[in-house]
Amino acid sequence: MTASRTWSVALTGIDGALVEVEADQSNQTPDFRIIGLPDSALREAASRVHNASANSGLALSRRRITVNLSPASLPKHGSGFDVAIAISALATDGGMDAASLARTVHLGELGLDGRLRPVPGVLPAVLAATRAGFDRIVVPHGNAAEAELVDGVTVLAAASLAEVARWHGADVAETTVEPIERPPAAETTPSDPDLADVIGQPEAVEALITAAAGDHHLLMSGPPGAGKTMLASRLPGILPELDHAAALEAASIRSLGGEPVDTLVRRPPFEAPHHSASVAALVGGGSRLVRPGAIARATHGVLFLDEAGEFPAHALDALRQPLETGTIVIHRAGFTAAFPARFQLVLATNPCPCGNYGVRGADCVCPPMAIRRYLGRLSGPLLDRVDIELHLARVSVAHADLADGKRVSTDAARARVAEARHRAAHRLRDTPWCVNGRVSGPWLRQGPLALPVASRRPLDAALSRGALTLRGYDRTLRLAWTIADLCGHAVPTVHDVGRALFLKRGIGA
Amino acid sequence: MAAKDETGRAGEDRAAAHLERKGWRLLDRNWRCADGELDIVALEDEELVIVEVKTRRGMGFGHPLEAVDARKRARLWRLAMAWAAAHPQIARGREVRLDAIAVLGPEPATAKIEHVVDLR
Numbered sequence: 001m002t003a004s005r006t007w008s009v010a011l012t013g014i015d016g017a018l019v020e021v022e023a024d025q026s027n028q029t030p031d032f033r034i035i036g037l038p039d040s041a042l043r044e045a046a047s048r049v050h051n052a053s054a055n056s057g058l059a060l061s062r063r064r065i066t067v068n069l070s071p072a073s074l075p076k077h078g079s080g081f082d083v084a085i086a087i088s089a090l091a092t093d094g095g096m097d098a099a100s101l102a103r104t105v106h107l108g109e110l111g112l113d114g115r116l117r118p119v120p121g122v123l124p125a126v127l128a129a130t131r132a133g134f135d136r137i138v139v140p141h142g143n144a145a146e147a148e149l150v151d152g153v154t155v156l157a158a159a160s161l162a163e164v165a166r167w168h169g170a171d172v173a174e175t176t177v178e179p180i181e182r183p184p185a186a187e188t189t190p191s192d193p194d195l196a197d198v199i200g201q202p203e204a205v206e207a208l209i210t211a212a213a214g215d216h217h218l219l220m221s222g223p224p225g226a227g228k229t230m231l232a233s234r235l236p237g238i239l240p241e242l243d244h245a246a247a248l249e250a251a252s253i254r255s256l257g258g259e260p261v262d263t264l265v266r267r268p269p270f271e272a273p274h275h276s277a278s279v280a281a282l283v284g285g286g287s288r289l290v291r292p293g294a295i296a297r298a299t300h301g302v303l304f305l306d307e308a309g310e311f312p313a314h315a316l317d318a319l320r321q322p323l324e325t326g327t328i329v330i331h332r333a334g335f336t337a338a339f340p341a342r343f344q345l346v347l348a349t350n351p352c353p354c355g356n357y358g359v360r361g362a363d364c365v366c367p368p369m370a371i372r373r374y375l376g377r378l379s380g381p382l383l384d385r386v387d388i389e390l391h392l393a394r395v396s397v398a399h400a401d402l403a404d405g406k407r408v409s410t411d412a413a414r415a416r417v418a419e420a421r422h423r424a425a426h427r428l429r430d431t432p433w434c435v436n437g438r439v440s441g442p443w444l445r446q447g448p449l450a451l452p453v454a455s456r457r458p459l460d461a462a463l464s465r466g467a468l469t470l471r472g473y474d475r476t477l478r479l480a481w482t483i484a485d486l487c488g489h490a491v492p493t494v495h496d497v498g499r500a501l502f503l504k505r506g507i508g509a
Numbered sequence: 510m511a512a513k514d515e516t517g518r519a520g521e522d523r524a525a526a527h528l529e530r531k532g533w534r535l536l537d538r539n540w541r542c543a544d545g546e547l548d549i550v551a552l553e554d555e556e557l558v559i560v561e562v563k564t565r566r567g568m569g570f571g572h573p574l575e576a577v578d579a580r581k582r583a584r585l586w587r588l589a590m591a592w593a594a595a596h597p598q599i600a601r602g603r604e605v606r607l608d609a610i611a612v613l614g615p616e617p618a619t620a621k622i623e624h625v626v627d628l629r
Contacts, residue, residue: 062574062575062623
């Protein structure tokens with residue numbers, strides 16, 4: 001037997017494509033060729049395979065070996081194919097179980113000493129393999145915990161190439177090597193700021209809870225020191241924990257970004273890119289290997305843009321596609337990479353460049369044009385998708401003292417959010433949606449749950465006055481349902497609709 | 510004669526004996542021209558075969574066949590054409606083929622012979 005085949009995974013974005021790695025031996029002088037659009041890291045696998053085999057006591061055939069990565073038209077990159085290439089090349093001499101090879105997926109990079117090195121993106125690769133119907137996966141020892149997060153697969157965590165070959169029936173002497181470990185995951189600082197730390201901003205806290213309950217995008221505007229960043233950083237804490245699928249997706253993104261992933265993090269991610277971030281930093285980039293950007297890393301969590309007015313306009317525009325579709329697609333020569341991007345957007349901005357415009361007892365030194373330009377950045381399509389526009393004022397001493405008794409703790413807020421989300425999910429059980437923030441406008445207006453005229457009177461009035469666009473009308477309606485869910489009303493009352501109108505009406509209205 | 514040349518010579522003798530045992534007709538040994546040297550020129554049935562013999566006592570410097578790389582193959586083809594031009598009455602109308610024989614072992618008499626047919 002001279003031809004052999006096994007499997008590996010090529011990652012483009014979060015989706016993995018199964019790649020068949022076949023090797024054939026021809027009776028020619030020794031040579032090792034890799035074909036099937038390899039990048040330079042992958043082409044160099046030839047040397048790694050050579051030395052790793054020699055140092056593992058495995059004899060690589062002294063003939064020409066051609067390794068083909070199929071589908072041949074899909075660009076492949078990185079060192080994650082090393083193990084599959086080595087095993088299929090070694091198997092061309094026979095001595096390994098062909099059936100066992102053909103139903104196993106191999107991931108991992110080889111060291112020259114024959115040990116397996118951990119690679120990024122193991123979690124999405126294992127998920128792709130299980131989706132394609134494979135249940136046996138060889139991963140480097142350092143990626144074992146990550147691969148085992150996926151249910152229903154047999155993970156062979158191998159420390160060395162010899163171990164893998166032995167597993168497929170090769171006759172190799174047993175040696176013990178010290179497995180290569182990943183650098184341990186960065187200490188996850190248990191910085192779990194409590195909502196009760198927020199003093200004297202009861203309306204803002206309530207708005208934050210509303211945003212969390214309905215998955216509404218939020219804009220906060222206020223002078224420096226009003227507590228915008230403080231509020232935003234407390235949002236993930238009051239959101240419900242991620243379910244298994246969402247946590248896997250979030251962990252896959254972290255894995256693709258090269259972070260060590262050992263456990264499923266149930267807490268929604270919180271991404272706060274700096275306002276100097278480029279478009280590539282936000283959406284993800286790289287010429288061949290596409291890394292997820294801040295938008296993708298915030299999926300199932302919160303994307304917080306502090307000083308939103310300072311972001312370059314084209315960076316903000318990059319948010320429009322993911323806000324609309326829930327995915328972000330990056331196009332490169334020969335392939336496209338898709339990442340999930342279902343995040344809750346929180347924008348914070350000062351009222352003007354100096355931050356003092358409209359603040360009592362402070363002088364704004366900005367020329368009028370600067371103020372218009374500053375807020376103009378945020379206008380348009382982006383602001384159209386924001387449900388809650390919240391104005392924050394600086395907290396006065398009197399307020400701070402007064403509010404001392406009735407602060408809301410994170411635990412209490414999370415319970416209310418969970419309760420409201422449960423109501424919404426129950427009401428929307430026969431629809432494709434499960435949170436108010438995602439329900440389509442026409443369905444809300446004309447569907448089975450359309451509001452009676454009496455309750456929507458404030459809305460209709462605002463619409464006919466021209467204070468509300470039709471899109472704004474839909475957004476306010478969604479908000480009204482969330483408020484009703486939070487208050488335990490079966491249907492939004494006039495009061496709920498009025499409060500929704502108050503939250504919606506912001507600098508843009 | 511240096512030790513390495515003796516080894517090479519012994520390897521070529523061994524390879525030649527091996528080919529004769531297989532019924533090949535040897536036409537030329539160590540044919541030289543300005544460009545280099547051909548180890549063995551032989552006929553297998555009606556096909557003209559240029560054989561490069563590589564002898565090594567051990568694997569310390571790699572497998573003998575590894576020394577027959579693309580550059581060496583290209584040179585052997587040039588030499589093959591030169592041989593054919595010098596012997597037109599034999600070469601005319603015949604297919605030409607390039608083979609390599611590795612002789613690997615400390616003693617040429619007992620060394621292992623690997624014959625790779627039709628290098629491309």
